[in-house]
Amino acid sequence: MNENKSGVSRRGFLKKVTAAIYGLLTFMIGLPLFSFFVSPAFIKSKFKWIEIGAVDDFNSDTPLEVIYNKEIIDGWNKRTVLSTAWVFKSEGKLVALSPICTHLGCTVSFDEVRDSFACPCHGGLYDREGNVIGGPPPKPLKRHEIKFEDGKFLIGEPKDRSTSVT
Numbered sequence: 001m002n003e004n005k006s007g008v009s010r011r012g013f014l015k016k017v018t019a020a021i022y023g024l025l026t027f028m029i030g031l032p033l034f035s036f037f038v039s040p041a042f043i044k045s046k047f048k049w050i051e052i053g054a055v056d057d058f059n060s061d062t063p064l065e066v067i068y069n070k071e072i073i074d075g076w077n078k079r080t081v082l083s084t085a086w087v088f089k090s091e092g093k094l095v096a097l098s099p100i101c102t103h104l105g106c107t108v109s110f111d112e113v114r115d116s117f118a119c120p121c122h123g124g125l126y127d128r129e130g131n132v133i134g135g136p137p138p139k140p141l142k143r144h145e146i147k148f149e150d151g152k153f154l155i156g157e158p159k160d161r162s163t164s165v166t
């Protein structure tokens with residue numbers, strides 16, 4: 001047998017080196033494949049800033065329904081859906097309210113006669129600031145984060161009302 005003083009044969013040494021090389025190659029090829037196929041499942045969709053028009057387009061105290069495209073990333077599935085926000089001036093500041101009722105997620109609309117947002121599903125009613133004034137909704141309507149860039153009006157993720165609005 002061809003052994004050196006440490007008791008490791010040449011054949012044993014070559015087997016170990018070959019196994020190490022195979023392991024390294026498996027890791028080098030497997031890691032990118034694993035990342036490509038599995039990691040999207042753990043990616044959470046992020047709300048990006050979305051331009052909804054020029055700041056000057058929004059001068060009214062009466063809520064205006066703005067329709068915009070929102071990109072949703074859900075695992076490997078990427079799609080664009082139409083979404084809406086209610087935009088108006090409140091005490092001189094622009095506000096963008098989410099139209100999603102905080103009860104069970106129906107879409108509210110603005111009722112000019114009652115000067116409030118009404119939910120068609122279970123009679124939820126919100127004042128023009130989005131505060132609950134009737135029905136089962138447990139929380140006020142969410143407000144979008146907003147920002148202005150080069151005269152453009154951008155909305156961000158809708159947040160609970162405890163979040164400050166700029």
Ligand code: FES
Binds near residue numbers: 101135
């Ligand atoms: S979903 Fe709006 S009141 Fe129930």
